[in-house]
Amino acid sequence: xxxxxxWPEFLFLLGALRWTIVLSLIAFVGGGVGGLVLAIARTSSxxxxxxxxxxxxxxxxxxxxxxxxxxxxxxxxVLTGIRIDPWPAVTLAFxxxxxxxxxxxxxGAILAIPRQQWEAAAAIPLAPAAQLxxxxxxQAFRIAIPPTVGxxxxxxxxxxxxxxxxxxxxxxxxxxIVNVTFQPMVVYPLIxxxxxxxxxxxxxxxxxxxxxxxxxxxxKQHP
Amino acid sequence: xxxxxxxxxxxxxxxxxxxxxxSSVVAAISAEELTAITNTLQSTTxxxxxxxxxxxxxxxxxxxxxxxLLHAIYWAIxxxxxxxxxxxxx
Numbered sequence: 001x002x003x004x005x006x007w008p009e010f011l012f013l014l015g016a017l018r019w020t021i022v023l024s025l026i027a028f029v030g031g032g033v034g035g036l037v038l039a040i041a042r043t044s045s046x047x048x049x050x051x052x053x054x055x056x057x058x059x060x061x062x063x064x065x066x067x068x069x070x071x072x073x074x075x076x077x078v079l080t081g082i083r084i085d086p087w088p089a090v091t092l093a094f095x096x097x098x099x100x101x102x103x104x105x106x107x108g109a110i111l112a113i114p115r116q117q118w119e120a121a122a123a124i125p126l127a128p129a130a131q132l133x134x135x136x137x138x139q140a141f142r143i144a145i146p147p148t149v150g151x152x153x154x155x156x157x158x159x160x161x162x163x164x165x166x167x168x169x170x171x172x173x174x175x176x177i178v179n180v181t182f183q184p185m186v187v188y189p190l191i192x193x194x195x196x197x198x199x200x201x202x203x204x205x206x207x208x209x210x211x212x213x214x215x216x217x218x219x220k221q222h223p
Numbered sequence: 224x225x226x227x228x229x230x231x232x233x234x235x236x237x238x239x240x241x242x243x244x245x246s247s248v249v250a251a252i253s254a255e256e257l258t259a260i261t262n263t264l265q266s267t268t269x270x271x272x273x274x275x276x277x278x279x280x281x282x283x284x285x286x287x288x289x290x291x292l293l294h295a296i297y298w299a300i301x302x303x304x305x306x307x308x309x310x311x312x313x
Binding site for chain 2 (some may be wrong): 053060061062064065066067068070071074075078161164194
C-alpha cells in the first residue's frame with residue numbers, strides 16, 4: 001500500500017523548494033563576487049593574473065558540474081578524513097562553477113565597452129581603478145544583464161544536479177516522494193512547473209530592469 | 224561565405240561543448256557512459272576521489288580536443304580561402 005500524492009506531499013516539495021532557492025542564492029552571490037574578481041583579472045594588464053584567471057575558467061568550463069560536485073564532495077571528505085554533509089560540498093562546487101561562468105560573461109561585457117571610454121576616463125584623469133569603477137563597470141552592467149540572468153536561470157535549474165549526491169532540494173525531494181507514492185508522472189511535471197514558476201518571474205524582472213535602464217539612458221526600445 | 228553562420232559559430236561551438244559536458248547527467252538514469260562507469264568503479268573500489276579526478280581529467284581532455292576540432296572547422300570554412308577578408312575584418 002503506497003501513499004497518494006496529497007497536500008502533505010505537496011508541502012514537502014514546497015519546503016524543499018526553499019533549499020533550491022537558498023543554494024541558488026549562495027552560489028549566485030558567492031559566484032558573483034568571485035566572477036567580478038575573475039573578470040577584472042581576465043581584463044587586467046598583468047599577464048600572470050590574466051593567465052591564472054583564464055586557466056581557472058578553462059578548467060571549470062571544461063569539466064561537467066557533476067564531476068565538480070563529486071570532487072568537492074569526496075575531496076572535502078578526503079581532506080577532513082570524515083564523510084561530510086553534502087551542504088558544504090554543493091555550495092562550494094556551485095559557487096566555484098558560477099564564479100567561472102559569471103567571470104567569463106562579465107569579461108565579455110567589459111571588453112564590449114569601446115576602448116575610447118578607457119582613454120576618455122584616463123584623460124579626465126581618473127586612476128585605473130576609478131576608470132573601471134565609475135566609467136567602465138556602469139556601462140558594462142547594462143550589457144551584462146541579459147546573459148547574467150540567463151545564467152542565473154541555468155544555475156537554478158542546474159542545482160537539480162545536487163540531488164545526485166543526496167542533497168535534498170526540490171528534485172531530490174521529488175524522487176523521495178516518487179518512491180513512496182509511485183506517481184512519477186504526477187510528481188515530476190509538478191516539479192517542472194515549480195522550477196518554471198521560480199525562473200520565469202526572474203526573466204520578466206530582468207526584462208523590466210533592461211527597459212528601465214534603456215529608458216533612463218534614452219536608448220530606443222526594441223520592438 | 225554565410226555571414227550569419229560565421230557570427231553565431233563561436234556561440235554554437237561553446238554550446239556543443241556544454242552539451243557534451245551536460246551528457247554526464249544521463250548517468251542519473253543509469254545510461255552507461257563515462258560518469259556511470261566511474262560511479263560503478265568507485266563504488267566497488269571505494270577510491271572515489273581518485274576515480275572522479277581521472278574522469279574529470281578525461282572530460283577536460285575531451286573539451287580541449289573538441290575546441291581544437293571546432294576551431295579547425297571554423298578555420299577551414301571561414302578563413303582558409305579568404306585571407307583578404309580576414310585582413311579587412313581586423
